[in-house]
Amino acid sequence: MEDLLEALEDPQVLLEAYAASAPHVLRRALEGTKALQGFRQRADLARDIVGRMTALGPRADPVKLAAHLYALELTGATREARAALAKVLAEPRHRDDALLGQFAGLMAVRLLGRIAPQGPYPRLSPEEVEKVAEELAREVGER
């Protein structure tokens, strides 16, 4: 289990993700990273993932943050995933980042069951990201 969690911060495992210039490429890099697929349906690991993510701090590496969010999504623990996304998107610097902000924003749209933007490169406007962030924060706060 520890090995699996450590993969989320291992540059060797995440090397292709570091080679991404856009959120859709980052997502495909994470989807193609075998070591991360071990998180699938492992809802029991969600709290550990959130704990490690919190420990990374606000100026954490965006690729590592994205890997944690993706792992949470794989576990199927939607409550923890929404809480983690809310936390990332609450930080304006993260929200506005071309890579992580869009990666997290699009993931939030999916988790909230909203219709994703259309087109070859689905992209949320800054207002849309902010709206999704507010909605997530409200939902998490209501629990």
Next chain:
Amino acid sequence: MSHRTLLTAAGVVVSHSHPETTWGEFSVAQKMSLQAQTLADYPGIQPVTYVHLNHVEEELLPTRRYNCWGFTFNPRQCWINTPQDVQNILDANGTQVFPPNLRVGDVVCYRNSYGEITHTGRVWSLDPSGQPALVQSKWGQLGEYIHAPLQVPSIYGTNLTYWRCTPLTGKGDGWLKDNTADDRLPCPPGATWLSPDLWCNPSGGTTHQDPVRGQPTGVYARVRNPDTLDITHKTVRFYWADPNGGIPHYEWHEIGTADVTVGPGGEGVAGPVTWVPGPTVPSHACLLAVFDSGDDYHAATTLDPLVWPFDVARDNNVVQKNISVVTVTRNLPPLRLRFTARNPLRVEAPLEVTLRAYPVSRAELEGLRLDLGSLKDLPEPGPSSPPGRPVSARPGLQPQVLPFEVALETKDQRWRTAGTKLTSKEMVAGLGKVAPGNGGKLVLAVAPARGAVPGQMMRLDLIQKVGGTVTGGFTYVLVVGKS
């Protein structure tokens, strides 16, 4: 860091950012670790080295400052945010090109199996059949590498297209022409050592006069500014080097610098810098210039940073003037012209020098902005002048008549040639595979052919290729003098 407004040719804004201000830059240890991991996972790729103008070399390690699109379209200055920006640039500024009609410096665009743009880079070299051999690109937050086109992270996909792209507006672009046909893009067609924008003239003229050892002359450069941003008090650096087809940066000898200011859409002349060629300067020297808008490619004040420093063909801030007008008289021993062939690349590669002879007229020389004052006492032969020595032509071409005999006199046994005399319009001398920085010297003995008359002229180009790519050359204009 720059917060400029970058625009495509269609006036569409290119969104870009500076992630290092959000996340901070990687630590040195992180950079080294990511670099080591990348080089281990992708054996054969070469890290890119940037040579600063003070000759300090820097490996371009992983950084958050710019991505592949930033490298391709606004080199090393920013992170271009989305593939839609790239699509907009290709739509407005690009023309799709297809092998074998590619040029070094063309943009290569990668798409995955979904057709999504994933990555871009620039063609670094072509193979003899015109297919891209190597690509230079920045891998997301990783480093810059030179690699085979498909030796990349699998997420980039295998669908590659090639584009010739004009520069974005708003990034700054001070440039000088490599030759009269230069279109501002990397590696323009034709000899790249005949810049009309670099010249020596002792009396303030705008034509080029060969510098003479021990005599003062003025060195000038013309800087063009097609962008919307001002060029204000930037520097042109002037250099000389031995006549050479691939000059390593450490053999560029600085002559001096001059200030230049050019408004948008204008041209400005930097100079004169007074130069008295010393005893170590060869009688036919290379002249080089660099438009230096700042040597820190990340700095906000650096408009139009150098991308390929000391690389005449690739970088439009860097130019070379390798042309000499030489008068040769019949009653003297043959004139010996020296040329150093050198591999300027970072890899071992086969090196060859092509000697190519052309008849040339005074009108053509005026087009090259050469000072023809030394020819004023010589007659200008007409079409009925007695021919020089006829030489065979390639099938389908008219026989050429050349007024000079050219013999290869080098004692270096490593040169492989089909003979020792230029018996056709072209002759190739090869050295086989040569290590980086190595090469050999060629000595050409030149004498007027029997029947040649004073005033007849011939252009002799020495074109050096390393690994199939032209890395430089020298042009002699030979004039038959009075006996």
